Amino acid sequence: MGVKGLVSKGLLLACLVLPLSPALAEPARIPDTAMALAAELRKRALDSRLSYEIVESLTTEVGPRLPGSPGDAAAVAWAEAKLAALGFDRVWTEPVTIPAWERGQAHAHTTSPFPQPLHVTALGNSVPTPDGGLQAEVAFFPSLEALQAAPPDSLAGKVAYVGQRMWKTQDGSSYGAVVPMRSKGAAEAAKRGAVAVLIRSVGTDSRRFPHTGVMSYAEGVPRIPVAALSNPDADQLERLARYGKPVKVHLDLTPRTGPATQTRNVIAEIRGREKPEEIILIGAHLDSWDLGTGAVDDGAGVGVVTAAARLIRDLPQRPRRTIRVVLFAAEEIGLLGAKAYAAAHADELPRHMLATEADFGAGRVWRLETRFGPESLPLADRFMSALMPLGIAKGGNEAHGGPDIGPLRAAGVPVITLTQDGTDYFDLHHTADDTLDKIDPAALAQVTAAYAVAAYLAAEMEGNLRPAGE
Amino acid sequence: MGVKGLVSKGLLLACLVLPLSPALAEPARIPDTAMALAAELRKRALDSRLSYEIVESLTTEVGPRLPGSPGDAAAVAWAEAKLAALGFDRVWTEPVTIPAWERGQAHAHTTSPFPQPLHVTALGNSVPTPDGGLQAEVAFFPSLEALQAAPPDSLAGKVAYVGQRMWKTQDGSSYGAVVPMRSKGAAEAAKRGAVAVLIRSVGTDSRRFPHTGVMSYAEGVPRIPVAALSNPDADQLERLARYGKPVKVHLDLTPRTGPATQTRNVIAEIRGREKPEEIILIGAHLDSWDLGTGAVDDGAGVGVVTAAARLIRDLPQRPRRTIRVVLFAAEEIGLLGAKAYAAAHADELPRHMLATEADFGAGRVWRLETRFGPESLPLADRFMSALMPLGIAKGGNEAHGGPDIGPLRAAGVPVITLTQDGTDYFDLHHTADDTLDKIDPAALAQVTAAYAVAAYLAAEMEGNLRPAGE
Structure with a gap:
């Protein structure tokens, strides 16, 4: 103009x-x-x-x-x-x-107590799962603090799930309160023996879109794969836990880190x-x-x-x-x-x-x-x-x-x-x-x-x- | 109770x-x-x-x-x-x-005038694309009626896109008006030589979810694959058309029909x-x-x-x-x-x-x-x-x-x-x-x-x- x-x-x-x-x-x-x-x-x-x-x-x-x-x-x-x-x-x-980091593919589904597909995506910087994916029982935590309170080795062989919720505010202030779950969840779970982490999406919607975002590993702690579930899928996983039987997931993530x-x-x-x-x-x-x-x-x-x-x-x-x-x-x-x-x-x-x-x-x-x-x-x-x-x-x-x-x-x-x-x-x-x-x-x-x-x-x-x- | x-x-x-x-x-x-x-x-x-x-x-x-x-x-x-x-x-x-019909995988992206991933899903009953997918120029139609007005053979080798929109009404009455695009689009495009069809989702949202739904083929007309684009992806495809250059897509659908x-x-x-x-x-x-x-x-x-x-x-x-x-x-x-x-x-x-x-x-x-x-x-x-x-x-x-x-x-x-x-x-x-x-x-x-x-x-x-x- x-x-x-x-x-x-x-x-x-x-x-x-x-x-x-x-x-x-x-x-x-x-x-x-x-x-x-x-x-x-x-x-x-x-x-x-x-x-x-x-x-x-x-x-x-x-x-x-x-x-x-x-x-x-x-x-x-x-x-x-x-x-x-x-x-x-x-x-x-x-x-x-x-x-350099590429997302690759992400697939997840439960195998117990009922089979359900889960919508997931890798967090930025995540390592991949082993070839063909991994299958493990899920250990449930409502928050990063609850995960941090778990004893050493208590998650050996398990997938840690952290389900902290984010709430809508005009200034987005709840993001800062929840985002440590995303950035530190993998390191905290790996310290306790977990093989992978799933988090509830850091997001305020209830749509079947997982929210990605960057995470980081801690020095001297094994690097384990970490993915976000969409909020409806996090709800589903939590409902499956209420049946009182082991919840098992299959998780397959193929991100790649380059030079x-x-x-x-x-x-x-x-x-x-x-x-x-x-x-x-x-x-x-x-x-x-x-x-x-x-x-x-x-x-x-x-x-x-x-x-x-x-x-x-x-x-x-x-x-x-x-x-x-x-x-x-x-x-x-x-x-x-x-x-x-x-x-x-x-x-x-x-x-x-x-x-x-x-x-x-x-x-x-x-x-x-x-x-x-x-x-x-x-x-x-x-x-x-x-x-x-x-x-x-x-x-x-x-x-x-x-x-x-x-x-x-x-x-x-x-x-x-x-x-x-x-x-x-x-x-x-x-x-x-x-x-x-x-x-x-x-x-x-x-x-x-x-x-x-x-x-x-x-x-x-x-x-x-x-x-x-x- | x-x-x-x-x-x-x-x-x-x-x-x-x-x-x-x-x-x-x-x-x-x-x-x-x-x-x-x-x-x-x-x-x-x-x-x-x-x-x-x-x-x-x-x-x-x-x-x-x-x-x-x-x-x-x-x-x-x-x-x-x-x-x-x-x-x-x-x-x-x-x-x-x-x-019996299974969805399989669905991948699509444009290759011209700019590369853009597209969120698509097969319509129910669709045949698959050839192994490895297909690539073709897109012919744009705002409605099924416009597609039906296209001359015979005018779509030879092309992917027909039909972009009719559905509107929100309390009684859902706009569904009936739009759904023929979904059910008949493939047959109408195939009659004119098209190799595949993409439709705008029959849905009232603007979320990145394609809407599936059943379609059917006509007797004596080649069966060509058909997929729905999410509404934001349909918008994207229509914007790409406005650059005045050929819009080309790669489409890979792997549904299977069984006995x-x-x-x-x-x-x-x-x-x-x-x-x-x-x-x-x-x-x-x-x-x-x-x-x-x-x-x-x-x-x-x-x-x-x-x-x-x-x-x-x-x-x-x-x-x-x-x-x-x-x-x-x-x-x-x-x-x-x-x-x-x-x-x-x-x-x-x-x-x-x-x-x-x-x-x-x-x-x-x-x-x-x-x-x-x-x-x-x-x-x-x-x-x-x-x-x-x-x-x-x-x-x-x-x-x-x-x-x-x-x-x-x-x-x-x-x-x-x-x-x-x-x-x-x-x-x-x-x-x-x-x-x-x-x-x-x-x-x-x-x-x-x-x-x-x-x-x-x-x-x-x-x-x-x-x-x-x-």
Whole structure:
């Protein structure tokens, strides 16, 4: 869309007549002219389908993009071409070294007390079962804590089942409470002699989709295969246990681990007009799990931050600082792109004036959280006056900024979180059902508007948001 | 549950004091004592979890039960044992000859313009693809009618895709409009030279589950393989077509057809106290598709009619007529159990005083439809006064009675339909996601109450509901 024509004459006039004078900017440190352009930007973003079109393009032309897979390489090529076509000033990639892992096939069924097929998928990083699969009795645990309380050797020759449930919350906070079952279950069960682990999916749906996700092994502990059951299949397994007879399962997983390989962070910039060396970073992750097409996780984020930057570029004047879009690689398997970015850009981090990531699906933004220095906190109110028309409320000053922003935050980069409604996010997360049809274009436009406005105001602000002492 | 103790003393007294005198019964032809017991039955049914427990038992102890499969044989054995344990007076089975068909594996992906995995499943009765699968360009049709308008030989060497959509309606009426795409698509495409067919799932969800269902071939037309795409995958295929380049798919289906085999209808009776030779038939089908555990289709119906009969048996007095529960075999592959029943019981059909089937999921009943003779229509009002407290409205006099009731209706047996809310039924229908967790026990108790009350009143009525002239 050619957007310049949309700017009202009055607004253009205001821009010309009101230079960025210290007198105007001082009280709130964001000039009124920038506030006016932010309102225009908000309107344009709400009227634009660009973020949706970007997710549509990514999920249709690339689809699944497991780090290190052909789809991942296709995604990097797609992103370079897309960012260049969208008119960013500079587009480049940076290498990220990653372990290679392929899912293979997953089959499971019970053999006692009744035969029932089970829908399972391997957790990321899992080793395979022996050739032809394994058959064993199931030992049932309601939670990781219960498994950890089992005596040494008590699971010899058994499959441990851990059945912790996740609950729907708007902020997705129950994920953090449950996810240790996924990441540590195999190690804890192996310590006690188990030959494999089945977990209830870390997900809030009751659909026959198992949820994958990364797990890790502990040093000095045997590596045993681990798979997730869909929630209805976990229910079935638990019902079978109530017959008071041994529950036996056959499990056949064929994932493969390969030698280390390489993928790439994809980075693009809209160069700042006054302080090009100072960076406002808006990120998302380009990789996805292989089961779905990575629409909600994190095609949505890729669409949002890319479109937000492009909408800023289309304003009548370049932003004062540089807007940098970072499409991180290999988030799903341990934030490897984020770590590589932070290492490669260590010298530059003091010039990162704000960072945030869109990686919580396609639901509307309902809250702004910040992590600013105390003397910069009044700026949050300036952000709020531009975000409130989007139905966004003010949150606290302990924002995390997003998974891939962790290393930057730890290095003192100020961050914000534009908290999205995640009530249904974990219905789809890491499943085959994460597909484009789950995204509401109107909601995605609201998210894009929020990111565009926040990034733009940060680019225009006078002063520094840095937390005290960092 | 021992139910006799629940009957209030007052009610028992009423039963003893008010014999079924013609004076009381004549105006409406259902005695007031029966109306009083129907109210008690309704209350007991709403308080009972029996129907849910029966579905739970069937889906946990048996699960998938494709006609002719080991699961189907296990279901017949389960049903005989369950009905005997529930105290029916007589339980027996009758043979049904069926073709044998197994699903095998299904894999599909596009190879052009972009590689994308597709979630597919074979339609019931489909032949396999050649060994190793087939690869071909896709010809797109929005509907069966559009396919039928294609010229002869215009699909030579191609895969025909038919993308008709189904819409949610409370009565499921859009199913009938769309299902010819599933049943006839292969024959119509083969006539025009196609090598295979892909259809959009006949289902109202947007989940990554393909919906199976039976199809048939036409005589003298080549038999080509046919599979359903999940709705999100159908969307994906249609998006790929919009790039204006040939869309090519690889399709690998390995179903197998075997020689004719046998399964069994399972039948059980509560014998009538006055007219044991007259039959009130309440049915459901015992078989299911193999992808899910057949909870909603039709474990729910099995639970409802079995529990309804048992609740009637537990009243202080046996019903006047015989209540016969028929768990039909092989409904999914062409109503084969229903046809076998009608043939085996041809002589007895004039003594079938009412027939109905529960085969529309686990949603609440919202309407009573009848097919009574004109002189018996006032009886529908007596039914209604006992059903209205369940939130049920009165419908017309052209009830179908249920899929397996067709042959009985055609033979003049009066039928009713207790129409259930099917708004969400076709989200799950014929998918892997048809599992127990989708059933609300409270809704199922309401359905059970409706069937129990209707069957009981039909058993107690004086007179004949038969449509005029039949």
